Amino acid sequence: xxxxxxxxxxxxxxxxxxxxxxxxxxxxxxxxxxxxxxxxxxxxxxxxxxxxxxxxxxxxxxxxxxxxxxxxxxxxxxxxxxxxxxxxxxxxxxxxxxxxxxxxxxxxxxxxxxxxxxxxxxxxxxxxxxxxxxxxxxxxxxxxxxxxxxxxxxxxxxxxxxxxxxxxxxxxxxxxxxxxxxxxxxxxxxxxxxxxx
Numbered sequence: 001x002x003x004x005x006x007x008x009x010x011x012x013x014x015x016x017x018x019x020x021x022x023x024x025x026x027x028x029x030x031x032x033x034x035x036x037x038x039x040x041x042x043x044x045x046x047x048x049x050x051x052x053x054x055x056x057x058x059x060x061x062x063x064x065x066x067x068x069x070x071x072x073x074x075x076x077x078x079x080x081x082x083x084x085x086x087x088x089x090x091x092x093x094x095x096x097x098x099x100x101x102x103x104x105x106x107x108x109x110x111x112x113x114x115x116x117x118x119x120x121x122x123x124x125x126x127x128x129x130x131x132x133x134x135x136x137x138x139x140x141x142x143x144x145x146x147x148x149x150x151x152x153x154x155x156x157x158x159x160x161x162x163x164x165x166x167x168x169x170x171x172x173x174x175x176x177x178x179x180x181x182x183x184x185x186x187x188x189x190x191x192x193x194x195x196x197x
Contacts, residue, residue, distance in 0.1 A: 061103025069096030128185030
């Protein structure tokens with residue numbers, strides 16, 4: 001295949017996944033599913049970024065992560081889902097950096113593991129789990145760095161204990177998102193890799 005065809009393929013896949021990110025970000029209950037009102041929503045948007053990293057590589061995954069981060073920032077100002085998201089995702093560093101690193105970590109993990117003894121579906125599953133955990137971990141850590149005193153006032157707790165409160169609040173989400181990514185990434189990624197050019 002020529003370089004021109006390869007570039008057209010990459011641009012087409014990137015455009016399709018970007019359109020999916022838009023739908024997931026702005027159509028209610030598609031990309032962010034609120035299970036318990038007032039608590040952070042369980043996200044499925046990370047799956048699109050992780051799949052992009054598997055199909056397009058680290059650069060493609062990072063680009064999709066950047067797009068997701070920008071959409072998260074826009075959404076925080078235009079349609080925040082809960083008070084915690086309003087507080088957290090209006091900060092561009094928290095909204096964008098973890099999302100970019102989802103694609104970066106998933107891409108690097110998959111590229112490294114596909115050349116090991118681990119099967120491609122196994123490499124995809126691990127890339128999915130690590131990508132999901134990177135997002136949640138960085139959002140929690142950056143929130144603590146930027147907002148520990150402000151958020152502790154909101155929740156009436158000592159700033160040093162806020163990290164424990166935050167971990168407890170999102171632990172269920174993090175586990176569900178990591179398991180979902182570990183299952184869905186190889187299920188969707190394996191057939192899509194057959195069309196990779």
